[in-house]
Amino acid sequence: MNSRAQSETIGVILLVGVVTLAISTFGVYYLGSIDQNPGPTxxxxxxxxxxxxxxxxxxxxxxxxxxxxxxxxxxxxxxxxxxxxxxxxxxxxxxxxxxxxxxxxxxxxxxxxxxxxxxxxxxxxxxxxxxxxxxxxxxxxxxxxxx
Missing domain, CATH: 2.60.40.10 (Immunoglobulins)
Structure with missing residues (x-):
């Protein structure tokens, strides 16, 4: 039985999760930094x-x-x-x-x-x-x- 295959799969899943988290964090920062002036109320x-x-x-x-x-x-x-x-x-x-x-x-x-x-x-x-x-x-x- 080969026990290394499961570690490789978990590594890929963790790497995808880290990349997704990084992209989401950047997106939230970017959208939050856009100057929005809705005009007078x-x-x-x-x-x-x-x-x-x-x-x-x-x-x-x-x-x-x-x-x-x-x-x-x-x-x-x-x-x-x-x-x-x-x-x-x-x-x-x-x-x-x-x-x-x-x-x-x-x-x-x-x-x-x-x-x-x-x-x-x-x-x-x-x-x-x-x-x-x-x-x-x-x-x-x-x-x-x-x-």
Whole structure:
């Protein structure tokens, strides 16, 4: 009977285990070292009428307004609106913080030359984008109120 064959098998299994452990340890270290910046965390509420889009900051991080962009999707068209095109109610125009409201006329969100108001049955998707991290801070689909 040859007793050395079992020792060779155990050696191979141990070697595979050590290599697997080393690769796993490196993978965990590498993935943990990647800089992940998810962007600001905010609670935003929106109100859309036929004439106006309004975003209200209900809580969370204060965001520098130079880093914000609003994207409006309606009637199959995407329209980007710079934050500076709207008006911000609040004490600091350079930041969007809790309790502040930003509003813009719907004509800024219209891609066609008509600049007309939204119809009540129009489905409007509003995205608030933080440009440095390219993260969507707020995303909603709504229909304009008749008010």
């Amino acid at each position: 905010t609670n935003v509420d929106s109100h859309v009428t036929a004439e106006e889009i309004r975003l209200t900051h209900d809580g969370g991080d204060i965001v520098d307004t130079a880093n914000l962009r609003v994207v409006v999707r309606a009637n199959g068209a995407d329209t980007g609106i710079d934050w500076s095109e709207g008006s911000l109610s609040g004490s600091t125009p350079d930041s969007f913080g809790p309790g502040e409201t930003w509003s813009v006329d719907v004509s800024a969100a219209r891609d066609d030359a008509s600049g007309s108001d939204f119809d009540p049955d129009t489905e409007v998707r509003i995205l608030l984008v933080h440009d440095p991290t390219n993260s969507v801070v707020y995303d909603t689909v709504t229909s304009p109120d008749s008010s």
